Amino acid sequence: MSENKGIALVTGGAGGIGAACCRELAKAGYRVGIHYRSSDLSAKKLMEELPGSFLIKADLSTEVGVDHIYEELKALGGIDVLVNNAGMTKDAPLMRAKLADFDQVVSVNMRSTWYLTKRLGRMMARKSAGRIINISSVVGSTGNAGQSVYAMTKAAINSFTKTCSLEFAHYGILVNSIAPGFIETPMTESLPEEEKLKIIERIPLGRMGKPEDIASMVRFLATEGNYCTGNTFHVNGGMYGAL
Ligand code: NAD
Numbered sequence: 467m468s469e470n471k472g473i474a475l476v477t478g479g480a481g482g483i484g485a486a487c488c489r490e491l492a493k494a495g496y497r498v499g500i501h502y503r504s505s506d507l508s509a510k511k512l513m514e515e516l517p518g519s520f521l522i523k524a525d526l527s528t529e530v531g532v533d534h535i536y537e538e539l540k541a542l543g544g545i546d547v548l549v550n551n552a553g554m555t556k557d558a559p560l561m562r563a564k565l566a567d568f569d570q571v572v573s574v575n576m577r578s579t580w581y582l583t584k585r586l587g588r589m590m591a592r593k594s595a596g597r598i599i600n601i602s603s604v605v606g607s608t609g610n611a612g613q614s615v616y617a618m619t620k621a622a623i624n625s626f627t628k629t630c631s632l633e634f635a636h637y638g639i640l641v642n643s644i645a646p647g648f649i650e651t652p653m654t655e656s657l658p659e660e661e662k663l664k665i666i667e668r669i670p671l672g673r674m675g676k677p678e679d680i681a682s683m684v685r686f687l688a689t690e691g692n693y694c695t696g697n698t699f700h701v702n703g704g705m706y707g708a709l
Pocket residue numbers: 477478479480481482483484502503504505524525526527551552553554574601602603604645646647648649650651652653654
């Protein structure tokens with residue numbers, strides 16, 4: 467670990483992209499809060515790997531879970547970087563999709579991001595500084611057959627990012643989102659091999675992304691990017707670019 471840059475929290479920090487973000491931010495000098503919901507073993511292993519890091523266990527889909535994260539960080543004196551990374555998907559063609567799945571995906575991807583950002587944004591405002599990085603998805607811009615709810619929540623994250631950047635600029639808080647393309651993580655490993663090959667054909671760089679490809683953009687937005695706010699940064703091997 468290099469110089470002490472403060473505290474960074476990564477939600478879903480024990481997962482694919484989340485763990486890479488934790489490693490990268492720890493390398494950049496942050497004391498990293500690894501938030502997780504149920505992966506006790508991998509979260510603990512990651513904490514042992516990263517000096518100064520700590521664990522926060524909470525179900526983000528509940529108000530109590532978010533409030534717990536707030537209290538833990540308050541006890542540590544606040545937060546400098548928030549990476550809203552936790553997310554989930556329940557894929558189905560719209561005509562067969564279930565309302566209960568809609569509610570669950572919205573509550574994790576959208577509602578919890580809104581509520582956690584509201585609570586921790588206030589904490590950052592008291593320090594007149596902070597960085598908030600929301601992990602969105604390329605499908606929030608392109609849509610994707612079978613992902614009506616997921617894509618909708620990710621588009622909402624991009625819009626939320628813009629609004630937060632406007633409300634928080636005054637407090638010195640920069641807010642951006644990163645829209646990954648297809649990344650090799652537990653979320654994509656269940657895709658059939660044939661489907662993966664079709665995806666790779668659409669990627670000019672000819673491969674799926676690695677969690678580290680997203681983590682390096684997270685580090686840039688946390689430690690540099692001093693004039694960047696309200697943007698969605700696409701990291702997808704060239705398969706999509708906003709004009
Ligand atoms: P992942 O499944 O490894 O990570 C998702 C994390 O979210 C897990 O750690 C999980 O525990 C956590 N989570 C889910 N529901 C939760 C809840 N109720 N409370 C607390 N935590 C909860 O998958 P990943 O690919 O690393 O996904 C990370 C982020 O990147 C997600 O927001 C995802 O939508 C986004 N993303 C992934 C890809 C991809 O191709 N893998 C592409 C675009 C965007």
